[in-house]
Amino acid sequence: xxxxxxxxxxxxxxxxxxxxxxxxxxxxxxxxxxxxxxxxxxxxxxxxxxxxxxxxxxxxxxxxxxxxxxxxxxxxxxxxxxxxxxxxxxxxxxxxxxxxxxxxxxxxxxxxxxxxxxxxxxxxxxxxxxxxxxxxxxxxxxxxxxxxxxxxxxxxxxxxxxxxxxxxxxxxxxxxxxxxxxxxxxxxxxxxxxxxxxxxxxxxxxxxxxxxxxxxxxxxxxxxxxxxxxxxxxxxxxxxxxxxxxxxxxxxxxxxxxxxxxxxxxxxxxxxxxxxxxxxxxxxxxxxxxxxxxxxxxxxxxxxxxxxxxxxxxxxxxxxxxxxxxxxxxxxxxxxxxxxxxxxxxxxxxxxxxxxxxxxxxxxxxxxxxxxxxxxxxxxxxxxxxxxxxxxxxxxxxxxxxxxxxxxxxxxxxxxxxxxxxxxxxxxxxxxxxxxxxxxxxxxxxxxxxxxxxxxxxxxxxxxxxxxxxxxxxxxxxxxxxxxxxxxxxxxxxxxxxxxxxxxxxxxxxxxxxxxxxxxxxxxxxxxxxxxxxxxxxxxxxxxxxxxxxxxxxx
Amino acid sequence: xxxxxxxxxxxxxxxxxxxxxxxxxxxxxxxxxxxxxxxxxxxxxxxxxxxxxxxxxxxxxxxxxxxxxxxxxxxxxxxxxxxxxxxxxxxxxxxxxxxxxxxxxxxxxxxxxxxxxxxxxxxxxxxxxxxxxxxxxxxxxxxxxxxxxxxxxxxxxxxxxxxxxxxxxxxxxxxxxxxxxxxxxxxxxxxxxxxxxxxxxxxxxxxxxxxxxxxxxxxxxxxxxxxxxxxxxxxxxxxxxxxxxxxxxxxxxxxxxxxxxxxxxxxxxxxxxxxxxxxxxxxxxxxxxxxxxxxxxxxxxxxxxxxxxxxxxxxxxxxxxx
Numbered sequence: 001x002x003x004x005x006x007x008x009x010x011x012x013x014x015x016x017x018x019x020x021x022x023x024x025x026x027x028x029x030x031x032x033x034x035x036x037x038x039x040x041x042x043x044x045x046x047x048x049x050x051x052x053x054x055x056x057x058x059x060x061x062x063x064x065x066x067x068x069x070x071x072x073x074x075x076x077x078x079x080x081x082x083x084x085x086x087x088x089x090x091x092x093x094x095x096x097x098x099x100x101x102x103x104x105x106x107x108x109x110x111x112x113x114x115x116x117x118x119x120x121x122x123x124x125x126x127x128x129x130x131x132x133x134x135x136x137x138x139x140x141x142x143x144x145x146x147x148x149x150x151x152x153x154x155x156x157x158x159x160x161x162x163x164x165x166x167x168x169x170x171x172x173x174x175x176x177x178x179x180x181x182x183x184x185x186x187x188x189x190x191x192x193x194x195x196x197x198x199x200x201x202x203x204x205x206x207x208x209x210x211x212x213x214x215x216x217x218x219x220x221x222x223x224x225x226x227x228x229x230x231x232x233x234x235x236x237x238x239x240x241x242x243x244x245x246x247x248x249x250x251x252x253x254x255x256x257x258x259x260x261x262x263x264x265x266x267x268x269x270x271x272x273x274x275x276x277x278x279x280x281x282x283x284x285x286x287x288x289x290x291x292x293x294x295x296x297x298x299x300x301x302x303x304x305x306x307x308x309x310x311x312x313x314x315x316x317x318x319x320x321x322x323x324x325x326x327x328x329x330x331x332x333x334x335x336x337x338x339x340x341x342x343x344x345x346x347x348x349x350x351x352x353x354x355x356x357x358x359x360x361x362x363x364x365x366x367x368x369x370x371x372x373x374x375x376x377x378x379x380x381x382x383x384x385x386x387x388x389x390x391x392x393x394x395x396x397x398x399x400x401x402x403x404x405x406x407x408x409x410x411x412x413x414x415x416x417x418x419x420x421x422x423x424x425x426x427x428x429x430x431x432x433x434x435x436x437x438x439x440x441x442x443x444x445x446x447x448x449x450x451x452x453x454x455x456x457x458x459x460x461x462x463x464x465x466x467x468x469x470x471x472x473x474x475x476x477x478x479x480x481x482x483x484x485x486x487x488x489x490x491x492x493x494x495x496x497x498x499x500x501x502x503x504x505x506x507x508x509x510x511x512x513x514x515x516x517x518x519x520x521x522x523x524x525x526x527x528x529x530x531x532x533x534x535x536x537x538x539x540x541x542x543x544x545x546x547x548x549x550x551x552x553x554x555x
Numbered sequence: 556x557x558x559x560x561x562x563x564x565x566x567x568x569x570x571x572x573x574x575x576x577x578x579x580x581x582x583x584x585x586x587x588x589x590x591x592x593x594x595x596x597x598x599x600x601x602x603x604x605x606x607x608x609x610x611x612x613x614x615x616x617x618x619x620x621x622x623x624x625x626x627x628x629x630x631x632x633x634x635x636x637x638x639x640x641x642x643x644x645x646x647x648x649x650x651x652x653x654x655x656x657x658x659x660x661x662x663x664x665x666x667x668x669x670x671x672x673x674x675x676x677x678x679x680x681x682x683x684x685x686x687x688x689x690x691x692x693x694x695x696x697x698x699x700x701x702x703x704x705x706x707x708x709x710x711x712x713x714x715x716x717x718x719x720x721x722x723x724x725x726x727x728x729x730x731x732x733x734x735x736x737x738x739x740x741x742x743x744x745x746x747x748x749x750x751x752x753x754x755x756x757x758x759x760x761x762x763x764x765x766x767x768x769x770x771x772x773x774x775x776x777x778x779x780x781x782x783x784x785x786x787x788x789x790x791x792x793x794x795x796x797x798x799x800x801x802x803x804x805x806x807x808x809x810x811x812x813x814x815x816x817x818x819x820x821x822x823x824x825x826x827x828x829x830x831x832x833x834x835x836x837x838x839x840x841x842x843x844x845x846x847x848x849x850x851x852x853x854x855x856x857x858x859x860x861x862x863x864x865x866x867x868x869x870x871x872x873x874x875x876x877x
Contacts, residue, residue: 074825082694226687227665377694379662383685386609386825393642393823401817405810411558412806444826445754451818452761452833455811456768459803462810463772466803473563492775495720499771500764502716503709507760510705515757522761 022433077384091124239282284308309345453525460533587742604656762836
């Protein structure tokens with residue numbers, strides 16, 4: 001029968017009210033946004049509120065919900081980048097550090113294995129040439145003993161590197177399990193460093209997330225262009241201090257084993273031959289600040305941690321008088337002569353900087369180097385005006401669509417149509433509430449999803465009303481007709497919406513960017529529309545029926 | 556006075572000319588496939604790679620002059636088209652410049668974009684660039700595959716779901732209708748060379764969802780009527796079911812179309828193609844749930860032995876309150 005227990009009624013009304021409460025902040029978008037920004041700023045300042053921030057904060061009462069629907073880049077404007085991290089870059093560094101371990105072990109066993117020499121490779125393996133090939137297996141055994149087990153879910157029992165023998169060479173390669181672990185670490189580090197760099201610029205709500213195996217998606221609303229973003233995060237900022245072997249003007253000069261040839265940034269046509277293994281790297285930096293050198297030219301001051309300070313101090317003490325290269329991303333910034341022992345672990349980088357460049361370099365050094373290079377597969381810049389135009393167009397279109405559907409429903413179903421209309425308004429409000437509560441991002445296709453939901457949300461009500469009409473035609477009484485209408489329409493409503501929901505789910509899983517935004521609004525729209533149709537309108541119909549007790553019903 | 560789209564009682568025989576409607580659908584599908592093979596799709600940069608620059612200026616757009624300005628840069632295939640929209644003011648002249656993807660995996664280089672912008676600014680100092688989007692060929696290739704996988708996965712899921720809830724004949728009918736809808740939509744995009752971007756895939760899947768919604772409502776009624784009228788001929792049952800749900804089918808299609816047409820006219824040029832795909836899909840989807848899905852169900856026949864409650868054949872939800 002038409003009974004809905006008091007408990008159920010209360011729950012239904014509570015859900016609707018909660019939905020409305022969460023949707024409400026979106027009506028006051030700029031004000032709530034000011035409030036939210038102020039709250040974040042105050043938190044970052046450690047709870048200290050300046051008068052302006054406190055005024056901004058009070059623009060919206062703190063006890064009201066303040067979650068907003070995020071606006072996607074296509075609505076707000078901003079920059080979007082999809083970067084691929086060259087994870088293989090790290091393998092070489094790993095091999096360098098393994099070589100540091102392998103070399104002493106083989107050196108101690110020189111009586112058995114003879115001469116040892118590292119052969120340069122390009123494929124991320126370590127090749128060691130052995131003088132006495134008769135004992136190469138023993139040598140390989142010694143190296144193998146250095147491998148440590150890797151703990152993974154699938155790769156139990158595997159070690160971090162494998163050792164093979166090819167002719168007179170021992171080949172050390174990272175194991176698959178170790179590669180996976182290394183790749184993962186590389187991506188995590190890249191994410192963290194990109195986040196730090198973007199945060200230094202201080203824009204609102206950047207999206208920085210991992211996509212797939214080795215990709216990172218970066219979306220920064222409000223930033224002028226993808227180029228600016230690329231300049232900020234595209235630099236690896238790998239800082240190293242390397243001993244200088246010689247200086248040359250021949251770009252094709254062979255650097256010799258275990259050396260590298262890098263160009264100079266400032267002096268055109270000048271190249272430096274450097275030792276490959278750096279003395280200290282940027283990893284040991286604890287601080288970097290823009291400053292000026294003694295001649296008043298822009299420079300960057302830096303400070304090492306104790307480990308870096310010791311290495312740097314020892315090296316400068318031993319090599320007074322020799323030149324020393326400061327290298328950033330395979331380019332020599334400067335190669336000053338070491339005039340004296342530098343014990344304190346701090347120094348200054350000079351070069352032909354502008355003030356802006358030295359500030360940028362300091363930011364990059366502070367945030368840390370990216371572990372690997374990145375290539376950019378996709379970049380998009382949306383101007384804020386275009387976004388604003390899209391919002392305006394979307395708003396007008398949604399309102400007209402809304403009005404059209406409301407009028408049409410009222411004309412078709414009279415009083416019941418009005419009930420469906422109230423439900424439709426509640427439905428869209430609840431959809432916004434849900435989107436705000438979970439912090440979903442609204443994109444232009446997302447708006448289309450909402451408009452589509454407006455069109456389709458009435459479907460469930462239409463199914464019920466048509467059923468009630470049919471039952472009335474079959475000479476049922478009003479109460480029985482309403483009851484049967486809801487009961488019999490239920491299976492069609494459920495089946496029809498589950499199938500659509502499944503496709504929305506697939507869109508969400510497989511889609512990216514704007515498509516995903518569309519899937520979210522469509523899927524959530526289905527949930528709210530089913531809820532309003534089978535609970536909210538039903539409650540409204542029942543309450544109306546209890547008051548009026550009509551003898552006949554016209555649907 | 557109530558507005559009503561269909562008379563209170565309808566008794567249309569939807570299958571008297573079912574060879575005609577199936578033939579028509581078949582012919583349209585063949586045309587679509589031929590169009591696709593001959594003309595291909597006008598892929599946007601999402602799927603083809605390349606760069607698309609939106610320009611806006613107070614001066615009128617001169618496609619030829621833009622082309623001449625960019626030509627010296629030697630960027631290969633450059634497509635320039637003016638964009639019209641009722642919402643643009645008289646001093647908003649918008650054009651899209653599309654440049655083919657350059658060598659390598661990466662998106663276009665900063666320098667190339669800058670060169671194009673400089674060349675256009677030299678011709679028209681008032682020009683601005685509201686959006687610049689660039690997709691490298693590596694990603695665009697993957698996006699095509701993801702899109703195809705998404706559509707295929709959606710169909711497979713639906714096939715299984717309807718099979719579980721109804722019978723396999725129903726699920727074949729529903730999926731045939733979906734293939735019909737998707738093929739016809741691709742056909743329209745190919746025939747009129749409308750730009751086919753990533754959002755169109757979302758539209759395609761929505762069409763799948765919508766068409767299915769419609770089909771499932773009809774099938775739900777068929778299932779119910781099969782139980783009620785055990786002796787009635789399948790054709791009669793289908794006709795009865797479609798007639799009974801006809802009013803609902805029309806109502807829902809019309810409300811959805813009202814909403815979509817508002818978006819098509821007023822929603823701006825950025826999503827117009829996307830909305831067009833959905834409008835077309837709603838029309839085709841409504842048609843196909845009757846004339847393809849049900850017609851195929853009629854030809855496949857269906858198990859009529861409902862005497863013992865069949866646990867496998869899907870149970871009805873319902874009786875929530877009583």
